[in-house]
Amino acid sequence: MKCPNCHIDLQPKNDRGVAVNACPKCKGLWFTPAELDEFEDLAIDPEAKTGSLYIVDWPTQLQCPVCSAGLKRFEYRFFGLQIDCCPEHGFWLEANDDEKILSLMRQEAAALDRKFTAEQKWAKQLNHMRSPTFFGKLKSLFQR
Numbered sequence: 001m002k003c004p005n006c007h008i009d010l011q012p013k014n015d016r017g018v019a020v021n022a023c024p025k026c027k028g029l030w031f032t033p034a035e036l037d038e039f040e041d042l043a044i045d046p047e048a049k050t051g052s053l054y055i056v057d058w059p060t061q062l063q064c065p066v067c068s069a070g071l072k073r074f075e076y077r078f079f080g081l082q083i084d085c086c087p088e089h090g091f092w093l094e095a096n097d098d099e100k101i102l103s104l105m106r107q108e109a110a111a112l113d114r115k116f117t118a119e120q121k122w123a124k125q126l127n128h129m130r131s132p133t134f135f136g137k138l139k140s141l142f143q144r
Contacts, residue, residue: 043105
């Protein structure tokens with residue numbers, strides 16, 4: 001496979017335990033869809049609902065290293081990070097985009113944790129307010 005940017009052979013690389021292909025010159029990385037899923041799982045629970053990867057894309061001048069079709073650019077999970085993909089074969093990440101993806105996914109995981117914690121606290125408060133002792137105390141305030 002050839003680098004979409006430099007047109008030199010991609011080399012196998014281990015990126016934090018995920019086997020990908022890398023360009024030795026521009027440091028870009030090629031991920032298959034399964035590899036990108038595995039990579040995202042490093043930062044967020046694999047069972048978490050991460051939402052749409054992309055909906056809208058636009059053409060680029062880059063070519064897929066597998067089939068040579070034109071890559072499409074899209075905004076990764078609507079986070080503002082633009083990456084390229086071949087809908088059939090995978091994703092092209094420019095140098096350091098892998099770090100940005102992990103950072104974005106960690107932020108998303110933290111936001112989900114905050115939401116779940118807030119929902120759990122609210123549910124506990126509602127259960128307390130529904131308890132007979134709470135209503136009894138409230139009722140006694142108005143009977144005086």
